[in-house]
Amino acid sequence: MTSSPARQRARVDDATLRAATGADWDGWLTRLDEWGARDRGHREIAAKLVEWGVEGWWAQTITVGFEQERRGRQPGQRADGTFNASASKTINAPNERVFDLVIDEAQRATWLPDVELTARTMTRPGTARFELPDGSRLSAWLTPKGTEKTLVAISHEKLPDAETMGLRKEFWKTRLTDLKAAAEAQRSL
Structure with missing residues (x-):
């Protein structure tokens, strides 16, 4: 079972995420894994989420959550590592x-x-x-x-x-x- 991104989960719980985007953290993480997001950049992931109908702020939230969960991105860390x-x-x-x-x-x-x-x-x-x-x-x-x-x-x-x-x-x-x-x-x- 996939765990939810700790930092993003603290900001946005599963119920709120589901109500705003149609899926909870596990749902989005699984869908992004299936799409191959581990091998793609931050902008490309966010753009794909927008393509899937997720609004901009939510697309960024999910993208950061994915990066924290799957790539070890730390709270406060930017996509470029700084x-x-x-x-x-x-x-x-x-x-x-x-x-x-x-x-x-x-x-x-x-x-x-x-x-x-x-x-x-x-x-x-x-x-x-x-x-x-x-x-x-x-x-x-x-x-x-x-x-x-x-x-x-x-x-x-x-x-x-x-x-x-x-x-x-x-x-x-x-x-x-x-x-x-x-x-x-x-x-x-």
Whole structure:
């Protein structure tokens, strides 16, 4: 008997999966095995599921579950084998102020000292992407929440392993707290 993917099962139980897609975990794993999914890439598996009538988010969920169960893909691991760490925080400051704290090197040093970032792309006032010396990448998304609040979401991509992912996740939680303090300190000036 096939066991269900532990991580995906924690997110989506058999009854929910069956109601949304017409089959439970064992059903999808068996069908994908019969189709030959073990020898196919992530995109090809997801595309096949869509071809079979599974909607996009569900196709991704089933694909990741299959990869976790059959290929040993770890929670947080991307299809290319790397890991992503993410963190977010709502900051009591206007979007433009927070964006400047993220993109301006001198301002960034107040909340993110000793981290060398090379800018890749910037789209005011919402996205900033950077390269780090180790080859990993950092993406920041800033979403206004009214005129005086900003949601900042960080994704640190292309990390080598789950341990590094965990360490980076904690690091970014702390750094976003520091960003919040820096943005709110400017408010009082």
